[in-house]
Amino acid sequence: MATLLHLDSSPLESSISRELTREFVKTWKAKHTDGTVIVRDLAAHPAKPLDAQSIGAIYTPAAGRTPEQKAALAFSDELIGELKKADEYVIGVAMHNFSIPSVLKLWIDQVVRSGETFSYGEGGAQGLLQGKKATVLIASGGVYEAGTPAAGFNHIEPYLRTILGFIGLTDVKFVTAGGVAQIMTGAVDREAFLKPTLEQVRSQAA
Numbered sequence: 001m002a003t004l005l006h007l008d009s010s011p012l013e014s015s016i017s018r019e020l021t022r023e024f025v026k027t028w029k030a031k032h033t034d035g036t037v038i039v040r041d042l043a044a045h046p047a048k049p050l051d052a053q054s055i056g057a058i059y060t061p062a063a064g065r066t067p068e069q070k071a072a073l074a075f076s077d078e079l080i081g082e083l084k085k086a087d088e089y090v091i092g093v094a095m096h097n098f099s100i101p102s103v104l105k106l107w108i109d110q111v112v113r114s115g116e117t118f119s120y121g122e123g124g125a126q127g128l129l130q131g132k133k134a135t136v137l138i139a140s141g142g143v144y145e146a147g148t149p150a151a152g153f154n155h156i157e158p159y160l161r162t163i164l165g166f167i168g169l170t171d172v173k174f175v176t177a178g179g180v181a182q183i184m185t186g187a188v189d190r191e192a193f194l195k196p197t198l199e200q201v202r203s204q205a206a
């Protein structure tokens with residue numbers, strides 16, 4: 001039975017990236033009628049920033065951790081458990097200041113853990129989440145397509161490719177609704193604007 005992990009990071013109810021992830025999940029469910037979807041709303045329930053206690057716990061070998069250190073890692077363990085359980089991930093990303101929302105970075109800081117999602121061996125670092133697939137659905141006010149002058153300002157795709165690759169995810173697809181500022185200014189109709197992107201989303205999920 002297939003499992004999908006559904007992550008959202010936009011704080012907005014009218015969010016475009018949430019509309020894209022909803023469409024992805026709808027299509028995915030129609031294909032995997034007996035599949036399970038784990039929902040993780042990172043904006044509604046953000047992870048805490050790493051602090052001295054949790055970093056100390058991470059650096060302490062599991063067998064020697066105190067009850068307090070185990071408690072400090074409990075949420076991280078839960079999030080990593082979801083990543084391991086799911087076969088596939090869909091991640092909704094709102095572009096904030098040319099990068100990912102801070103709540104998504106907080107989640108990343110909780111799940112990228114030595115011995116859990118990556119390890120160091122003779123050949124250097126190795127990602128431990130093997131055989132998984134991720135689809136990243138981005139909404140941005142501006143347009144950052146390859147070849148355009150602003151392309152270098154898009155730090156979402158290069159960063160997520162690097163960090164997801166670091167934990168073993170090499171099958172990562174990106175779909176972007178770029179230029180949503182045009183909806184906000186009333187220059188274009190939301191439904192018409194999103195139609196081609198929603199088609200791309202459906203074809204990724206099918």
Ligand SMILES: Cc1cc2nc3c(=O)[nH]c(=O)nc-3n(C[C@H](O)[C@H](O)[C@H](O)COP(=O)(O)O)c2cc1C
Pocket residue numbers: 010011012014015016017018093094095096097098099139140141142143180
């Ligand atoms: C705090 C904040 C920062 C933003 N920064 C950028 C930016 O750097 N570049 C951009 O193109 N759009 C930026 N935007 C516009 C958003 O990317 C756009 O509204 C997008 O639809 C957000 O995704 P969402 O609709 O899923 O929330 C920003 C919006 C907010 C609220």
